[in-house]
Amino acid sequence: MVADIVILGAGQAAVSAIETLRKAGSTAAITLIGDETALPYQRPPLSKAMLKGEVEAATLSLRPQAWYEGVTLRLGVRAERIDRAAACVQLSDGTAVRFDRLLLCTGSQARRLPSGIGGTLAGVLSLRGLGDAVALRGALAGARRLAVIGGGYVGLEVAAVARGLGLEVTLVEAGARILNRVACAETAALLRARHRAEGVRIIEGCGVSRILGETRAQGVELDDGTVVPADLVLVGIGAVAGDALAAAAGLATRNGILVDGFCATEDPRIFAAGDCATFPLGGVPGRLESVQNAIDQAACAAQNMLGASVAYAPVPWFWSDQYDLKLQIAGIGTGADRIVTCAGKRAGAVSHWYYAGDRLCAVDAVSDPAMHMLARRFLAAGSAPAPDAVAEGWQAVMAFSKAPA
């Protein structure tokens, strides 16, 4: 009998787990522990609407306070240690919470630049949580020149917002190109062109040697000696899995808390889901940082905590909004050997389809939500139009979706 369930980490995954436990009719007592004081909130708007000032912090809550009735909320306290022998989590306020099942959804933290190269100077910010977004919004209001380090989603989204606010923006990517890990070259080219048209200076294939300034950032020096003047620096160089507590408790970690295909760690009482979990993804251990993964993996873990054996087999998807471009990605492009471009129905709509041989792996849709939705359906069903059909354009893809199987 599972009497006490503890959820460590109060984000999107936690909400999904609670919802699933309730739906399953669980009568277990649920305790939710989080180190931030806010109720679980949406993160995607932090780099978009929240920065623009279109929404306020209070509206980001995933659920209102009343929704948590029956759940013991321990917010604003840090978990210090997982004591597996005593089956409890020790908290920063000196108390301990006992568990029969423990779900770790401790998320991820922004990777920072070392202080030796200026990573901790004033005016050097990163963006992960609500506090970061509030700080960045304030800093953007008083800044003239922004240097963005890192050409991933966060960096590009912030660059877009900052341009909209009238700042001079330079984005530096150490890898060969922007969106190197997360989108194909064709998609990256489209976004690069748009950012440049909006006035963002993009420098690719060049690392940062240090951030200049005595106490406050004044610029960024690149590996080739170039100096990018800036009074604000946003570091968006990826995230590190929140796996320290698990590791300290003796659980296996590998760039994240290692779980099996059922979201369980090697300790059958302890599960992990969301950004912090490394799980079998297409045959290799992988980690996903996305809303989809937080929701679906936590739902799967919650069922399995109650004794079910549901395998986690996601169709990953992501999205990013930059200017009026909507980028939606379905699947995982790793292993693809060619990209097929598919013209969309509306002006500006295009999608890039990744194939390994004839197998569809992923689709990047730019301002083409219809193709994105279809791609997710194809990937879930394991049946997709042939590359030649996709190359003909959206009508052919639509026709495939409507053809009897």
Add this chain to the structure above:
Amino acid sequence: MPRITWICASGREVEAEVAVGRTLMEAARGLGIEGIHSECGGNLACATCHVVVDPARAAALGSPDAMEDDMLDMVDAGREPTSRLSCQLTVTPAFDGLRLTVPGV
């Protein structure tokens, strides 16, 4: 405040007052309406907040924009003539008495 009714696929009806300025998706999420998942949080990225609006009232709510229109063509439950994504419906006083059907999948 305008009163809104959701009719869930299970037959359960939920009636609630919703503040002007909130979206129907946000309201549904707070009420725990079955079938409204709102995975993307109102960013028009997921189409999991699909509702079918009472046909008599649909015209008064305006028409979906191009992006919403494309998403609606792809909703899992199939599109109805008055299908909408409820994250795109911001409540005004004119919404009072509105009834929404939440399709089951």
